[in-house]
Amino acid sequence: MTFKQTEVTEILKKLSESSDRYVFMNELVKEAYRLYKKVPIYPGIVGMCVDNVLKETQDIKKGDKIIVKCKGLFYEGKITSIKDGTVELTDVKVLQEKKVAKIKLGKNKVLKYNFSTLGQLWPSLNFEKK
Amino acid sequence: MNKKLEKSVYIISGPVEFELKQGEVISIGKKILVGEKIFVPEGKRIPLEVYTESQIELNRETKVEQITTRTIPDDWDKVVDYVVNNKINSLLVFGEVDTGKTFFSTYLTNRFLENKLKVSVLDCDTGQSDIGLPGSLGLAVFKEQVLFMSDTKPDALAFLGSHSPSEHFLHYASGFVKMVNYGLKNSDIVIIDTPGWVQTDGGRALRKTEIELLQGLGTNYCIILLQRERELEHLVKGLKKSQIIRLTVSKKASLTSVDERKKLREFMYTKYFKNAHTVEYDFENIFTDRGYFLSGEEVNQKVLDKKVLWIERLSNWEGLFVIARKELTSLEIEKIKKKLNVKRIITTTENNYVGMVSALLDENHEVIGFAIIEKVDFDNKKIFLRTPIYNKKECIKGIQFGSIKVTFLGQENGFVEPGTV
Numbered sequence: 001m002t003f004k005q006t007e008v009t010e011i012l013k014k015l016s017e018s019s020d021r022y023v024f025m026n027e028l029v030k031e032a033y034r035l036y037k038k039v040p041i042y043p044g045i046v047g048m049c050v051d052n053v054l055k056e057t058q059d060i061k062k063g064d065k066i067i068v069k070c071k072g073l074f075y076e077g078k079i080t081s082i083k084d085g086t087v088e089l090t091d092v093k094v095l096q097e098k099k100v101a102k103i104k105l106g107k108n109k110v111l112k113y114n115f116s117t118l119g120q121l122w123p124s125l126n127f128e129k130k
Numbered sequence: 131m132n133k134k135l136e137k138s139v140y141i142i143s144g145p146v147e148f149e150l151k152q153g154e155v156i157s158i159g160k161k162i163l164v165g166e167k168i169f170v171p172e173g174k175r176i177p178l179e180v181y182t183e184s185q186i187e188l189n190r191e192t193k194v195e196q197i198t199t200r201t202i203p204d205d206w207d208k209v210v211d212y213v214v215n216n217k218i219n220s221l222l223v224f225g226e227v228d229t230g231k232t233f234f235s236t237y238l239t240n241r242f243l244e245n246k247l248k249v250s251v252l253d254c255d256t257g258q259s260d261i262g263l264p265g266s267l268g269l270a271v272f273k274e275q276v277l278f279m280s281d282t283k284p285d286a287l288a289f290l291g292s293h294s295p296s297e298h299f300l301h302y303a304s305g306f307v308k309m310v311n312y313g314l315k316n317s318d319i320v321i322i323d324t325p326g327w328v329q330t331d332g333g334r335a336l337r338k339t340e341i342e343l344l345q346g347l348g349t350n351y352c353i354i355l356l357q358r359e360r361e362l363e364h365l366v367k368g369l370k371k372s373q374i375i376r377l378t379v380s381k382k383a384s385l386t387s388v389d390e391r392k393k394l395r396e397f398m399y400t401k402y403f404k405n406a407h408t409v410e411y412d413f414e415n416i417f418t419d420r421g422y423f424l425s426g427e428e429v430n431q432k433v434l435d436k437k438v439l440w441i442e443r444l445s446n447w448e449g450l451f452v453i454a455r456k457e458l459t460s461l462e463i464e465k466i467k468k469k470l471n472v473k474r475i476i477t478t479t480e481n482n483y484v485g486m487v488s489a490l491l492d493e494n495h496e497v498i499g500f501a502i503i504e505k506v507d508f509d510n511k512k513i514f515l516r517t518p519i520y521n522k523k524e525c526i527k528g529i530q531f532g533s534i535k536v537t538f539l540g541q542e543n544g545f546v547e548p549g550t551v
Contacts, residue, residue, distance in 0.1 A: 004335075007332065040533070040547035041533050041545050043296075
């Protein structure tokens with residue numbers, strides 16, 4: 001057994017765990033980096049903070065950035081008003097989770113995940129059985 | 131105001147100054163002499179063991195609490211005999227936070243001095259330094275008994291640059307070796323007061339490394355476990371029984387909150403820098419250590435954006451080191467890469483340097499003091515440092531960068547990300 005000599009991995013671990021719970025990760029990743037920049041010598045504390053960035057709450061007000069799940073859609077945005085139980089958001093991102101989807105590609109840009117980068121860039125470090 | 135003390139044990143709380151008028155009193159292993167004036171700072175408490183009816187004169191009203199038992203556990207006294215009989219020359223003191231490691235080290239120092247041993251204490255608790263500045267490892271060789279380590283001036287210093295060894299393990303290990311070596315050369319025994327980080331990867335790695343370093347240095351070492359239960363046993367598994375001394379934590383060991391710790395550090399900074407003056411150096415007359423700045427070859431930056439203040443070419447594929455007024459955008463970085471034909475750039479801002487606590491090195495790379503960086507003038511190639519050792523300007527040959535920022539008044543003011551200066 002060896003010991004970790006950095007707690008930066010804690011931040012990665014927390015982000016990975018969060019990605020299982022939340023569909024929007026952009027803001028969380030950025031906040032993690034912002035926190036790291038603030039206290040770069042205490043990455044363990046950054047990891048603890050990351051765990052608390054997104055919390056379920058009823059305590060919302062104008063200006064807050066929130067994520068709401070409604071009728072199978074996830075909305076992320078900044079609150080501009082709250083009235084009669086309805087929030088109005090700005091800079092909104094909407095995401096829907098589906099089991100399957102059919103999309104006509106046409107000229108649409110496609111980004112593909114590559115899960116073999118280690119083997120391609122550093123084959124000597126890739127110990128996964130082929 | 132006079133206070134009579136009967137044969138008993140008392141706890142006296144600071145801030146207060148008192149003078150022993152008559153009687154026989156011992157505090158933390160130090161014999162207090164009749165006529166001796168003792169100052170107990172704010173937030174500190176000391177025990178007074180009164181052996182004959184005594185009298186003290188206090189300069190102000192304060193809490194003098196009579197207690198029924200000694201604050202020093204009886205098993206602490208066995209350490210002195212064990213060390214003397216076994217010719218131990220280094221003692222590693224392990225304990226969680228707030229277990230009284232410094233109090234124990236002070237007690238032991240006084241008892242060793244009483245036994246005519248030459249003692250040095252290495253203070254590795256960089257977040258709560260008593261010997262030296264916070265963020266440094268300080269070693270003092272003691273000639274007389276003391277009540278507070280913080281009253282002692284260090285004989286040797288090593289710079290960690292951080293309040294915690296976290297992300298600074300190598301500098302911690304190198305400083306540790308340097309300081310232990312100094313202590314071994316200049317005293318019969320080195321007491322090593324370690325930080326309270328004893329669990330998880332970092333804590334285990336550090337404590338295990340300290341043991342390995344003492345083995346590597348060929349010392350006849352012994353480890354003191356100051357534990358409440360068995361919380362330190364994982365650190366000494368497999369070591370010889372004769373190398374471990376298990377002691378109980380004093381019941382009077384008091385808790386210090388995170389805020390109190392910060393205040394104590396700031397008190398140390400303020401005290402150290404209160405008589406600081408500014409000294410300036412031309413870039414060519416001072417070397418830098420633990421950073422990229424001034425480690426490469428200067429590149430004329432005038433061909434570039436006004437935002438860029440300094441560029442130097444680093445070793446081979448390390449590329450360029452660029453200092454800018456404000457953070458550069460990825461577009462600006464790409465522009466510089468293209469213009470200067472490099473693939474890699476490390477960027478930082480001038481603000482990263484201002485307020486940084488740094489160590490000042492002599493020609494042998496020994497730490498002779500500390501400074502706060504006041505300003506870096508890139509146009510005129512000058513660096514301005516605030517230091518209380520301004521009168522040793524000629525001896526200062528190098529500046530060692532750290533990761534802590536403070537205001538000129540000594541208040542903590544953020545961090546410098548390792549790898550960015």
